[in-house]
Amino acid sequence: MLPKFLKEVVLLGLFTTLVSCGSTEENSLSQTPTSTPTPQSTATGTLVLADVNKNAAAKLENFQPMADYLAARLEKFGIGVGEVKVAPDLDTMASLLKEGKVDIYVDSPYPAMIVSDKSGAEPILRRWKNGKGEYYGVIFTLAESEIDSLADLKGKMLAFEEPVSTSGYFLPLNTLLDADLKMVEKGSQNEAVAADEVGYVYSNDDENTIQWVLSGEVAAGAADYSFLEEIPAESRQALKILAETQKIARHLVIVRPGMDPELVQQIKTVLMEMNQTPEGKEVLTTFEETAKFDEFPVETSLDKMRQLYEQVEKK
Template sequence: MLRTFFGKTLLVGIATLLLSCNTQTTAENPESTEPPVNSELTGTIIVGDVTSQPAKKIKRFQPLADYLAANLGEFGIGIGEVKVAPDVEAMASLLKSGQVDIYFDSPYPSMLVSELSNAQPILRRWKGGDAAYYTIIFAMTDSGFTSLQDLTGRKIAFDDPTSTSGYVLPMVHMMEAGLNMVKKESSDESVEADQVGYVFSQDDQNNIQWVISNRVDAAAIDHRSFLNIPAESREAMTVLAETEEVARHVVLVRGGLDPKLVEQIKQILLNMDQSPEGREVMEKFEETTKFDNFPTEGDIDRMRELYEKVKNK
């Protein structure tokens, strides 16, 4: 973004005076944080995200919104915007009403949003260098636990109820292993001898700390978060199970969007890793590596299957 600033200037001679006159109008304008806009292209492309940290997310998403807008001129689009919502229900409402055009998330919340808004999956996003990911369920080695069955009568921490890797994948995996999963409101609540009590910590880092501090007996986090635990701490942990893999992230577009516009959005995203500018924008966009045509509808369908298993828990 072009920014212009004029500090105090010593006016010496007529040439300097003329320069001062020519630039006076520009200097009076306040500095803008908005991207340059082609006044003839007033259409807007809006990228959405679910977050409790709006300022941080908007900063990360704005370059992508600007990049899309800069390449959608044939559709009258010249402005890129970012809108955030506090939860998936609110995001679904924004998509359904046309206030958001594109949404990125892991398969489970993407499925929920799709069900509520009729948004459609079009691509897979490689986030943080990962095309797919899975969940690791772990405990401290000194607990003596070596399998999921050892967690009977114990407590496990999940992330939050809309997390793919932090809830749905490990929950179904443990249910399919024959464990009686029972929700607890806090880590202090007692657990019956035939139960595995689960609590939500709301964050992967909380999960890790709760296990280390013995607040819970085990936790479930995505494989990348587990590998990012410092080696010294990780060596004191035992992996009890690994879940199936699913797409790291899914790209959804709102229902009713012009099919030609959708196809152009797909091509822009698919080609971003082919240019230095595109790669720079993706790096800012939470270290995205690329987009591809992985059959994301299959991931959404799988999430529907898993949702049927956990919705009443």
């Protein structure tokens, strides 16, 4: 069973609510003060780089150097200013891309698919976030648990990260459904679970998911495999992996619909060459430890997400 919000089109109502509550777009979005054009450029056009996140302050700090770097290299398109916006949810991001108020959006394949399908935005590159080009999710439990397979999860409670997470929700959910398990969302980890179902709740963070499993608040959890590898050895040894999901591209770069193809090509060129210069590497490091951007069958990644989504809907 999917969360209700994935089955409803709420973009218009949500966006209207945000606008009416704040009277201006700035009240519904977090953004940095507009940067000044670089000393070498006289262009004043703005390139807007955006993300969806609840922690706006951290994203603004990490994204601004990247926005500035790109803007400084797009002068022939009249661009000399880099701006960052952080939207509160996927519906708002889709609206901003569709309306041309955001130029570039970067995210993992599942939310990228949702935003792309709602806005018409196009994927152009893969981003190696945290140095990784691909990733996957894992489903795990306590090492001492009597749960040894996915089938043993019947009658138990499981924790996902959040309903827009690729590795901490969507891929693991698909793996569980492929195992013919009846997945039922619960209001809390203390709610009763029927013997023929697997109950699930959201922890809102991979770290919380792991802690809930270690403390016995839930019987099992799903998380990004790399996060599980980074926890202390003692905690890692106290867990066992029941299943791994299929691998998917780590992050995708998406541009707004209707963008000038020459501008799109220049953005791709700038991003793919960043890891070849000291300045570019420095900005990549600031941009959440990005190793590089590269050509990749990004549309294939979204197609795979759509296929998985259809499978989930059917079940």
